[in-house]
Structures are given as C-alpha cells and as structure tokens.
Amino acid sequence: MNKKKQLTESQFLKEYNAKDFDAPLVTVDMAIFTVREDKLQVLLVKRAQHPAINRWALPGGFIDLAKDKQLGDTARRKLKEKTGVDTPYLEQVETFGGYKRDPRGWSVTVAYFALIASEHIEVNRNESSEEVVWVPMDGLSKKYDLAFDHSDILTACYERLQAKVQYTSLPVNLLPDAFTLTDLQKIFEIILGKSVEKKSFRRRVLDANIIEETGEMKTGSNRPAKLYRVNALGSNHYFSRNIEGPR
Amino acid sequence: MNKKKQLTESQFLKEYNAKDFDAPLVTVDMAIFTVREDKLQVLLVKRAQHPAINRWALPGGFIDLAKDKQLGDTARRKLKEKTGVDTPYLEQVETFGGYKRDPRGWSVTVAYFALIASEHIEVNRNESSEEVVWVPMDGLSKKYDLAFDHSDILTACYERLQAKVQYTSLPVNLLPDAFTLTDLQKIFEIILGKSVEKKSFRRRVLDANIIEETGEMKTGSNRPAKLYRVNALGSNHYFSRNIEGPR
DNA sequence: CTATGATAGTGGCTCTATGACACTATGTCA
DNA sequence: TGACATAGTGTCATAGAGCCACTATCATAG
16 A cells, blocks of 8 residues: 555555454434423333343444445434334434444444424334333433433434524424424423413414415314414524523 | 354453444544635645545545544544644534445545634644645635535535524634634624624624623724633524624 | 824614513304 | 303514614824
8 A cells, every 4th residue: 555646546446445444333323302292202222232232222223335325314214113204304413433432442423313293103113123112301311321322412412402492493393294383382392391472482483484274273172273284494494583482 | 143142241342343344434524714814714635645636625534543532533633733723613513424425435424614713823734745725715616626525515514604603603713812893793794794783793792791801902003992802601602693684 | 283094882763573461263062 | 152271363562683873092194
C-alpha cells in the first residue's frame, strides 16, 4: 500500500480489502414509540443472544449488507419485524460510538425513533419468538435496567421527541388515519406532560393547514366531532413558535 | 457459533472476532464553518489518496480505534489537524450509510458540523501537506464538485445550521471571545441571508440572558460599543420563537 | 474648539397571535 | 323532554415583535 500515487482508482479498489483494517461494529437501534392507554410507551426486546443475554434492550441489530441499501432500511426492517408496521414516522436521532459501550469492542450504533399508531400494530407477531414488551415511559428506568448504553439512547430519543412536540406537528403520526381535534390535543398533552388550552391549540393546528376534514364524524354519547386526516405537509410541520401552555 | 445458549458471556467474548463478520466502513466527515470577509465559508480538502484522489472533499477520515474514545473525538482530532482549533462548537448532524456512496463498498459516515471564529484559526497549518481551501457557501456547488456524497452531507449540515439560526443562539460560536451586539447581528444576517431589525434583535438577545458585558468597549472612529462575552448558557440557547425578520 | 459624520443604543407606537375563559351547539340516553 | 357530556366559538387582555424616528457618543477634520 505504499505506491498509492501510481495506482489508478480501479487498481486501488482491486487491491482493497475491508478486512485489512480494524473497523468498529455498526448497528442500528431504535426507540419505537406509541400511545396506548393514554400513555407514551416504548417497545423493549429481551436479548436472546450474547452479549447481555436476557437483558432488556431497544430493538435493533446489524446492517444486512445484502438486503439493506441504506441505513434507514435497517431500521425499517427491524420495525417491521417487531410490529408489522410498514410506513411509520422514522427519524434518525443520533449516532453513538465508543470503545466501551459494547464489550465486543469499539462500536457504533445509529439511533432512530419511530412513531406509530397503536391501532396499526400487529399483535402476536412473534416470528423470532423473542420476548417483547410495551413499557410506559414514566418510571421506566426504575423497572428496567437496559443493556449496553440503551438507557442513554432511549433518553436521547425521548428528549428529541419532547423537544419536537413543542414546535412541530410530529405527534399526528401517533394517531390513526382519522382523528378528532380532541384526540390530537390529548396526544400532545400526553407527550408534553401538561395541559394545553383548547382554543389556542385548535387555532394553531387549523391555521397551519396541516390537516383536512374527512367529511366523516365521530359519534358517541355526546356531540359528534369532525374527523380529520393529515395532509401531505402535516406529518412533519414546523410551527414558527413553541407551544407555551398555561402561564 | 451454534451453542450460544450454553456459553457464558466471557466465553462468548473470547470466541468473538469482529473480522468473522462483514462490516461496513465507518468514517467521520465534517463541515467546518466560519465567517470571514462577511461570508459564511466552509473548509474543503483536496484528497491525497484513493478513492476520489485529487477531488475536493469535506475533511474527515477513519476512527482511530486506539486514540479515539468516542465518536466526537475523531471529529475533534480532524478539526485540530486542519485548523488548530481546540474547543469549537461541534454538533453531530446526521449519519449517512449505504452500499453505493463509496466505491469500496457499504459505508457509513457520521457527519458533524463545527463553528469556529476565524480569529481562532491557525494559518499555515500544513502538517499533512494537504491542499486546503476556505470556500464561501454561496455558489460553492458551481465551482466545486465534491467527492462521494459530500455534497449531500454539506447540504445537510448547512440546512441544520440555517434552521438553527432561526431559533437558537448558535451563531455566537462564530465570533471571537468579545464582540459587540452589532457584530452579533451581522453574523445572524449573514447566515440568514436577510436583514434583521436592530431593536427586536437586541431585545431578543438581551432578554435571553445569554451574553454579559465584559466591561470593555470597542472603539473606532465613532461612538464606542459595549463588548459582550457569551455566558454559560449562551453557546446553545433555544429561543421560544423564531426570528422573523422584516414583514 | 466646534461641526460633521458615523455608528451605538433607546422610546414608544402598532399590530399580531396567544392565553384565558365563558359561552353556545349538538349529539345520546334515561 | 331535560340532563349530561363533549364539540366548538366569541371575545378580550396581553406580551412580544416589527417599525422607525430619535437621541447619545465617539473620532476626525477644518
């Protein structure tokens, strides 16, 4: 490898072999969020393999160099495996890398979070016979001691979500295809952890033109509510101002 | 590797060898921004090695598994090599991965951007005898055809910066230790690409309590201006509202 | 020693969007 | 038919932004 300058690029590539170099492990891990039972919940998987066998962890794994064309494909593949959901809201959060986060050595993991509607989850999807749980985010750390640095990763994902609820329409992705404004408000309140004023909220959402009426109504034992769907802009809209909540 | 269940973790680790697995290449690339001559500029390096030899690219390279303890260390090391700057504002932007972004095969690169004050750059720092240029962001794509997908990476970094100028105090990191409010406003205007109203800008910045007076003044051929420095909160403050500019 | 030019910094008006909250509307069900 | 529950609105006070003219304070020139 010492006469580089004289090689053409194709000659160089012929001689090149990735295994001549030390490289870190690369994985993709993800926090899959949904709202069920009026709580923000995240999916955990019990590891069936070494290292950290039998410990709870975020779903994830190695890039499949044959199947995955891009990084996001790995995340989408894992998500599909665990939940059956195909077209989630998926966002890359942060990449963690270091020599001591995995006992196997220098490793890198790309963290994603996904938002899915609980209605879209396929239950009993145990193809890998792995043990899987949905855990509410509040008080999670007391009950589950996650493997590796997954606790840090989850925190990063959660903080990103919390931050973006302030100024984006992102939570619409946690709802089914049709929903009422009250449904939407409730989702925001759950993630924000505080109540939101009704009129302001409706103005904010409607003025942004991110949802449209379906024409249908949701009926119940009281006044029916208009149903809305997200439009093209809606799933990732940035407001120009943070949601403030009560003074 | 088929009797995993019976191994203890330490036995597993003893047998484990990273080279038994196909792994993608991992690199770190960065967009180093500064403001000089009243323009936002980025550092480019002419590649001295295959692949894409002699083409312009963002500075970056492999993780040094021995030297670097964390991902950010790789970025900081590269930054120091090129500019001599030690404590920049450094932010991870996005990780790009795919099978065709590098001719050597499946590769992953973690992109960072750095903001540095041009006053802090050590000139003539040619330790690697590499060719290096500072290029203004406007019209860059016409003059430079970057290697690999570095054009996409740079775009991602630039968009992140542009977005964050709207609602964070991030541009303070492009200024020297002491600066006037007018200096600061100018930096915002350069990155935003539009003018900002003086009074509103000053209110916004001063009310946020992110800078403090040094006590010194900057003198010139006109009324002297108070000098400020960034305080602990200042280098990464989030405003609750976007900067709007003139209507 | 004063006038001028240039930039620093402020006073105060208007306007918009938000929080607040009471009020009206419209369904079900007993 | 009236109670209830939730949907949805009218309207006001207020905070903060843009606007822009005004004042302040220096160096420098004549």
